[in-house]
Amino acid sequence: MTDIRRLKARTRADYRYILEYRTRWSDNDMYDHMNNSIYNFLYDSVINTYLMEHCGLHPPSSPQYGMVVHSHNDYFASISFPACAELALRVNRIGNSSVAYEIALFEKGHESVRSVGEFVQVFVDRDTGRPNSKGMNPELRRGLEKLLVDSHKSKL
Numbered sequence: 001m002t003d004i005r006r007l008k009a010r011t012r013a014d015y016r017y018i019l020e021y022r023t024r025w026s027d028n029d030m031y032d033h034m035n036n037s038i039y040n041f042l043y044d045s046v047i048n049t050y051l052m053e054h055c056g057l058h059p060p061s062s063p064q065y066g067m068v069v070h071s072h073n074d075y076f077a078s079i080s081f082p083a084c085a086e087l088a089l090r091v092n093r094i095g096n097s098s099v100a101y102e103i104a105l106f107e108k109g110h111e112s113v114r115s116v117g118e119f120v121q122v123f124v125d126r127d128t129g130r131p132n133s134k135g136m137n138p139e140l141r142r143g144l145e146k147l148l149v150d151s152h153k154s155k156l
Contacts, residue, residue, distance in 0.1 A: 007076075007113070007116040008112075010088075011113070012106060015088030016089070016090050017054075018089070019046045019049055019050075021045070021084070021086075021087055022085075023079065023081045023082060023083050023084065023085060024081060027080075032080055033080045036073075039105065039115060040071065040073070042087055043073075043087070043119055045087075046087040046103060047066075047119060054146065055142075056137075056139040056140065062126070063125060064137055064140065066099070066121030066124075067122050068119055070119070070120040071117065071118065071120070073116070073117035073118075074116050074117070075115045077115075078114070079114050083107050084109075085105055085106070086105070087105055088105075089101060089102075090102050090149050091145075091147040091148045092118075094145065094148060095135075096131070097122055097135045097136050098120060098131075099120070099123075099136075099144055101120070102116065102118055103119065
């Protein structure tokens with residue numbers, strides 16, 4: 001199966017965390033579907049919600065924070081207001097200071113995945129803006145490991 005076909009076959013069960021998002025009128029563009037830029041906004045939101053709820057991240061004051069160093073998205077079907085989106089999150093890889101997330105967007109009430117994206121973050125020290133030689137802090141790593149899937153199940 002090709003990589004895109006594998007991504008199109010994703011189901012909610014392939015992910016370990018799901019966050020619901022009610023689309024807004026302003027999310028739509030002139031083509032009457034959610035604007036591409038909103039997907040990135042939503043992907044960033046589900047990641048940071050998870051980090052705050054399960055990894056001890058406090059954005060204004062945590063000693064480390066994640067900087068996005070890579071992102072991309074594959075679009076399969078549109079979604080538009082007033083639909084409710086379900087943002088599904090998993091971790092495909094964890095390095096010393098980096099993590100690769102996979103995020104899928106589903107429309108509530110529909111089985112097929114609408115899009116699948118990837119964000120890669122590098123966790124840096126707040127004081128230096130550079131990765132810590134010891135890597136990410138242990139609480140953060142433990143939280144991310146709860147979302148980690150087997151690498152052979154990942155296209156990304």
